[in-house]
Amino acid sequence: MKKKATTLPSLSQKYIMAVAGIFLMLFLIFHLATNLLMLAGDGGKQFGNVVNFLTENPAVKIMEYILFAGFLLHIILGVILQVHNYRARPVRYHSRLQTETSQFSRYMIHTGVIILVFLVIHLMNFFFIRLGWVAVPDHAESRHDFFSMAVVLFQNPWYSLVYIVSFVFLGFHLKHAFQSAFQSLGLNHTKYTPAIKVIGTIYALAISIGFSLIPLYFLFIF
Amino acid sequence: MDFKLKIWRQKNAREKGGFRTYPINDVSPEMSFLEMLDYLNKQIIESGGEPVTFEHDCREGICGSCGLFINGRPHGPMRRTTTCELHMREFTDGDTIVIEPWRSKAFPIIKDLVVDRSSFERIMHAGGFISVDTGSAPESNSLPVSKNNSDKAFDAAACIGCGACVAACKNSSAMLFAAAKIAQYALVTQGKAEAKERVDKMVRQMDAEGFGYCSNTYGCEFDCPKGISIDFIALMNREFFSSKVCRQIPGRYTRKV
Numbered sequence A: 001m002k003k004k005a006t007t008l009p010s011l012s013q014k015y016i017m018a019v020a021g022i023f024l025m026l027f028l029i030f031h032l033a034t035n036l037l038m039l040a041g042d043g044g045k046q047f048g049n050v051v052n053f054l055t056e057n058p059a060v061k062i063m064e065y066i067l068f069a070g071f072l073l074h075i076i077l078g079v080i081l082q083v084h085n086y087r088a089r090p091v092r093y094h095s096r097l098q099t100e101t102s103q104f105s106r107y108m109i110h111t112g113v114i115i116l117v118f119l120v121i122h123l124m125n126f127f128f129i130r131l132g133w134v135a136v137p138d139h140a141e142s143r144h145d146f147f148s149m150a151v152v153l154f155q156n157p158w159y160s161l162v163y164i165v166s167f168v169f170l171g172f173h174l175k176h177a178f179q180s181a182f183q184s185l186g187l188n189h190t191k192y193t194p195a196i197k198v199i200g201t202i203y204a205l206a207i208s209i210g211f212s213l214i215p216l217y218f219l220f221i222f
Numbered sequence B: 001m002d003f004k005l006k007i008w009r010q011k012n013a014r015e016k017g018g019f020r021t022y023p024i025n026d027v028s029p030e031m032s033f034l035e036m037l038d039y040l041n042k043q044i045i046e047s048g049g050e051p052v053t054f055e056h057d058c059r060e061g062i063c064g065s066c067g068l069f070i071n072g073r074p075h076g077p078m079r080r081t082t083t084c085e086l087h088m089r090e091f092t093d094g095d096t097i098v099i100e101p102w103r104s105k106a107f108p109i110i111k112d113l114v115v116d117r118s119s120f121e122r123i124m125h126a127g128g129f130i131s132v133d134t135g136s137a138p139e140s141n142s143l144p145v146s147k148n149n150s151d152k153a154f155d156a157a158a159c160i161g162c163g164a165c166v167a168a169c170k171n172s173s174a175m176l177f178a179a180a181k182i183a184q185y186a187l188v189t190q191g192k193a194e195a196k197e198r199v200d201k202m203v204r205q206m207d208a209e210g211f212g213y214c215s216n217t218y219g220c221e222f223d224c225p226k227g228i229s230i231d232f233i234a235l236m237n238r239e240f241f242s243s244k245v246c247r248q249i250p251g252r253y254t255r256k257v
């Protein structure tokens, strides 16, 4: 019995997923660096300058499209992969699987979906306002005035809580994702792989803590 | 030692199966797991029942046929050990032991605890070989292979194709198996000539069989009785990538006449 595959090979899908994931991880560093300017204590002046620079820059415009495509690819492939993997074991085991695995690898789809939900809320609160898809709130001077929008949102403790919890889950996602992406791309080495794992943990912590500082600042210090 | 065995019973591929519980007494701690099942079957046969079907051959950890899912782990609680080499002293007197077949779409159940692993065979048929002329063995030193590569190839070739990687994987993925089988050729001179087609064909066949996709949980490595490393999966990924990027187009260098 010879069976034929028709879809994109599994490894190609994994490559695309990993490349898109790495792109998203780079974007997160950039996004965090920009956002931390809000903590400069100058009423959002420097932050506003950067936002203005970015929104007027045509190169950034192109990057935005690429970013959007990156998210879409990663999310669509992630969901396809997961559905395929559920279906690869139509009858589950009676016993709970006792095999030891890398900690957060089992929950990539769960943490992924939480990030996705957060992403939608996040885009509605900021990005879509700038695009003019969502009305500008009264307290903001313009659709570029992200600082005023952030102040009002984060001074609501519930919003801040949701925000921080989302970033904790993103941290879990990234803890596995960082080294996983290297493995998927075949970049594996006796000496460097342990270092990559450590860097991945530091990266995940930095992203989670870094982004969480912003609501904490507006809640307790601003 | 006394145990309660909860065993999956299924008449054939079509019929629905279910668990049956068998008490078993006076098991010697020196018995292997399969001997314990033989002992159980003797009792079942003597009482006029249908014995539990399970697969086995060498009973010394080299043929790969004896895979059973025992208490939530392929080949049971002991690492680097096949079911046939597992001994009852690893269990505690009075334990309930749950025994299931491998569960995977690509490993349909034939009967009771026996699954059809011919999907592995088809992956091998797709490219797990080297095309050489038969005849007398060539002079062994005429094909240089570095010590490092020959050792690694040997590690990869230690795979016995038991399917524990698929059984242990939450995605039911066969990538550790395929990777080991690709690596054992890719690392040595003899395998280089067909390396590009091999990885492509074997990966496509693996997909066609309905195995899941690797999500790097590394459970396969943990439960592989031969300790095959996930480094081989990375190697397979690299091989696959280079087969796409530097793909040899057949007939490219021959002119039409």
Ligand code: HEM
Binding pocket: A014, A015, A017, A018, A021, A022, A024, A025, A028, A074, A075, A078, A079, A081, A082, A108, A109, A111, A112, A113, A115, A116, A119, A173, A176, A177, A178, A180, A181, A182, A184, B214, B215, B216
């Ligand atoms: C900023 C957000 C995100 C970043 C930086 C990110 C990054 C990554 C990276 C680098 C990987 C590893 C890829 C690999 O091993 O090949 C990964 C895996 C995964 N991601 Fe994301 N991701 C993000 C958001 C999402 C979202 C929104 C989903 C939605 C459903 C998602 C679902 C998944 C799944 C299911 C996997 C596991 C795939 C696998 O292991 O094969 N991710 N992510």
Ligand code: FES
Binding pocket: B055, B056, B057, B058, B059, B060, B061, B062, B063, B064, B065, B066, B067, B082, B083, B084, B085
């Ligand atoms: S019976 Fe051969 S490996 Fe167990």
